[in-house]
Amino acid sequence: MRKLLIFCGFLFFLSLSGQLAAKQVKVDSLRFWTAPDSTRLVFGVSSNPVHNIFLLDNPSRLVIDFKNTFKNRSIIQPPASHPVLSRIRSAPRNKSSLRVVIDLKRPVNPQSFVLKPNKTYGHRLVVDLKHGEQISRIAKKTTTTIIKTPTRISKKTAPFPIKSAASSYYHPKELVIAIDAGHGGEDSGALGSRGTQEKKVVLAIAKKLERMVHNYPGMKPVMVRKGDYYVGLRQRMTIARKARADLFISIHADAFKKRSVNGASVYTLSNKGASSEAARWLAKHENAADLVGGVSLDDKSDMLKTVLLDLSQTATQDASFDVAGKILKNFGKIGRLHSHSVQNAGFMVLKSPDIPSILVETAFISNPGEERKLRSSKDQQKMAKAIFRGILDYFQYSAPAEIRMAGTKHKISRGETLSEIAVQYGVSMKRLRSINSLAGNKIQVGQVLSIPQG
Numbered sequence: 001m002r003k004l005l006i007f008c009g010f011l012f013f014l015s016l017s018g019q020l021a022a023k024q025v026k027v028d029s030l031r032f033w034t035a036p037d038s039t040r041l042v043f044g045v046s047s048n049p050v051h052n053i054f055l056l057d058n059p060s061r062l063v064i065d066f067k068n069t070f071k072n073r074s075i076i077q078p079p080a081s082h083p084v085l086s087r088i089r090s091a092p093r094n095k096s097s098l099r100v101v102i103d104l105k106r107p108v109n110p111q112s113f114v115l116k117p118n119k120t121y122g123h124r125l126v127v128d129l130k131h132g133e134q135i136s137r138i139a140k141k142t143t144t145t146i147i148k149t150p151t152r153i154s155k156k157t158a159p160f161p162i163k164s165a166a167s168s169y170y171h172p173k174e175l176v177i178a179i180d181a182g183h184g185g186e187d188s189g190a191l192g193s194r195g196t197q198e199k200k201v202v203l204a205i206a207k208k209l210e211r212m213v214h215n216y217p218g219m220k221p222v223m224v225r226k227g228d229y230y231v232g233l234r235q236r237m238t239i240a241r242k243a244r245a246d247l248f249i250s251i252h253a254d255a256f257k258k259r260s261v262n263g264a265s266v267y268t269l270s271n272k273g274a275s276s277e278a279a280r281w282l283a284k285h286e287n288a289a290d291l292v293g294g295v296s297l298d299d300k301s302d303m304l305k306t307v308l309l310d311l312s313q314t315a316t317q318d319a320s321f322d323v324a325g326k327i328l329k330n331f332g333k334i335g336r337l338h339s340h341s342v343q344n345a346g347f348m349v350l351k352s353p354d355i356p357s358i359l360v361e362t363a364f365i366s367n368p369g370e371e372r373k374l375r376s377s378k379d380q381q382k383m384a385k386a387i388f389r390g391i392l393d394y395f396q397y398s399a400p401a402e403i404r405m406a407g408t409k410h411k412i413s414r415g416e417t418l419s420e421i422a423v424q425y426g427v428s429m430k431r432l433r434s435i436n437s438l439a440g441n442k443i444q445v446g447q448v449l450s451i452p453q454g
């Protein structure tokens, strides 16, 4: 009997300690993503942790105290070259708490929020460290435009002033093309069966397009995201606006449960409703990116602006439809189209009132053949070119005369070959040589080639 009592007591103790353990929050993982003006830390946690964040000086460090929490695995360290984070340490505190200390290389402004579980991840605690632009050194080195990601817009400024003469004052001749690679960072986008991540392939296509735009006289690219980090959907529009973009192109790769579905599609915004059930589904899926990538608290104040945006959107819908049609036509030349007409759907990212904005679903990552293409640099180049040709076709009619007359010029960058340039513009090597009076295939960095119409 006594033995039984002890045994029961032991069982009770077991279940009690089990309950205690279950109540404790478990920290499973830490990921970090570095944008030009901020670094995002994402803690994978078993449930929402009660936490406290503060900064300490000399040396500069960030402290995160998790109440009733334990660490499940060791936390990964940032690379030595990380611009902001130095070393991450953690230790249990007051028996049931966890303290994480992060040594910092520069001052930051921390902000945290929790994200609910979704298909990809469980509960997450996101800590955003704002530190201002830190890549100005790199910006000077590259010739492409690096714009400062805007800070919070003051209440006094009109939320989204309609583009006026002011913008042409800043860029009297250059057409600014905002290139938006979808997803990024915590948000991988759609996944292929070989594990291809949409965020990676669309950034590769975006970078190829950036180069083409950069090499075209009178045009200037602006990359909405330049690396593997997430940018909120409304923030993407803000970046394009700050750069006074004349055109906004969001690049994505589609996914569908049926692997046989393939082809490209081009979308413009519709306020009234999606053109098909599939379009509605896709828009819902893409708009949910913020749930995965994680919006910042700043984005919430943008609600009103979005309402205002909707009111004036119609003004640019015709232009969006026009450029979308041109790009779709060029995609038709390189491969299959998923839909032969421009599609409409309520994509959040296309809601700028005054910038013609389109979204290109380049191919289906869920289709094995197209997944292979999305991974191939050569095919990425073809897709970028189809978009670029569409842009040129569009501006052929709507751009200021001085740009229309400029013709295509290409300035040779380091590592480029004549055959690559021929492929890029779809002209033969022979024609390229003859137009530029070249005896052989030798070209020099900085040399400017005339490119004949393909």
Ligand SMILES: [Zn+2]
Pocket (backbone or CB within 6 Å): 182, 183, 189, 190, 198, 252, 253, 286
């Ligand atoms: Zn996408």
